[in-house]
Amino acid sequence: MDLKKLLRMNLKRDCKSSRNRKKQTGCQNKLEIKMKRAEAKDNKDNILRKKFDLNLEISETDMLNNVKGQRETDLKKIKRKLKEYTETLYSQSVNIQYTLENIPYLQEPLVLHSEVRSALWSLSSQMATGIDKMPTEI
Numbered sequence: 001m002d003l004k005k006l007l008r009m010n011l012k013r014d015c016k017s018s019r020n021r022k023k024q025t026g027c028q029n030k031l032e033i034k035m036k037r038a039e040a041k042d043n044k045d046n047i048l049r050k051k052f053d054l055n056l057e058i059s060e061t062d063m064l065n066n067v068k069g070q071r072e073t074d075l076k077k078i079k080r081k082l083k084e085y086t087e088t089l090y091s092q093s094v095n096i097q098y099t100l101e102n103i104p105y106l107q108e109p110l111v112l113h114s115e116v117r118s119a120l121w122s123l124s125s126q127m128a129t130g131i132d133k134m135p136t137e138i
Contacts, residue, residue: 066081
């Protein structure tokens, strides 16, 4: 059974069992309030469920554009094309010559001793310079 129907049946039964008229009106008001809360919660749950379902649909759709620009959605074709692509990547021979001239950081000048000394003296006194916790005065 639906949650709303069960809630309504229980509250109506409680309202009918009360003998005092004031209690019945109070009970009916409680019934209306609880029903409004249940409806609001159901609406919120439905909205969240729809968002979740949309996210699932978006994440589960697999698509690949082929050479002609058409979209391929067949999973077997997509797997086959990806397998072929990775095989061609690994089958190609790579002939890159690595020499010291090709490495850009070796072409830059090294840090000079005077630059290090001026950086250390520019720090405030009795401050730790790094992980070793050694002050600059040493």
